[in-house]
Amino acid sequence: MTITGSVPPRLVAAVALVDPAPDARVLEVGCGRGAAAALLLERLPGGHYTGIDRSATATAATAARIADAVARGRAEVHTTTLAEHRAQPADVALAVNVNAFWTGPASRELAVLAAALRPAGVLHLVWGSDGGAAPRTDVVDRLTVHLDAAGFVPEVALPARDGVRLLHVRARLAQAGR
Ligand SMILES: C[S@@+](CC[C@H](N)C(=O)[O-])C[C@H]1O[C@@H](n2cnc3c(N)ncnc32)[C@H](O)[C@@H]1O
Secondary structure, three states, rough: OHHHOEEEEEEEHHHHOOOOOOOOOEEEEOOOOOHHHHHHOOOOOOOOOEEOOOHHHHHHHHHHHHHHHHHHEEEEEEOOOOOOOOOOEEEEEEEEEEOOHHHHHHHHHHHHHHHEEEEEEEEEEEEEEEOOOOOOOOOHHHHHHHHHHHEEEEEEOOOEEOOEEEEEEEEEEEOOOO
């Protein structure tokens, strides 16, 4: 079975960029209706997925979409803001089209992610649309300032995949091994 056809292309592209290890523990912030969750779980046969969203409508849709994985203990979904989330240790954190990271310092949100990510963990912040439009880049300076202040080392890229153009900020913890 493939579910790719029902998934927005930006999420197919974003999950391909993240490319988690099969046993990774992944935290997705702003999981929306769970399309990326389903794609990620296909790549996590020995791993675990946690999706959070502040919208109960979104988390209900995600939980329904990945109900089998939730029932098997391979996934969990929580209705919460990132700032209030009690995150478990994670190897990968992902957020697609979640603007909180550039609209303000996001210091509480990034502190939650910094505490959750394991020393070699990676945070992926991705923005893009499905129509092939170029992602906005005027937010990059703010993003990098916010990430740097929170103890992350960001790398910025503008990849394209299958007609989708993305802004991809990949960030590691500056003090790995804490
Ligand atoms: C534009 S939607 C993107 C959803 C999905 N990632 C996608 O690309 O289809 C942003 C989502 O992030 C959620 N969100 C925004 N800020 C959040 C925060 N601080 N904590 C938790 N969820 C948040 C919203 O409720 C919304 O579902």
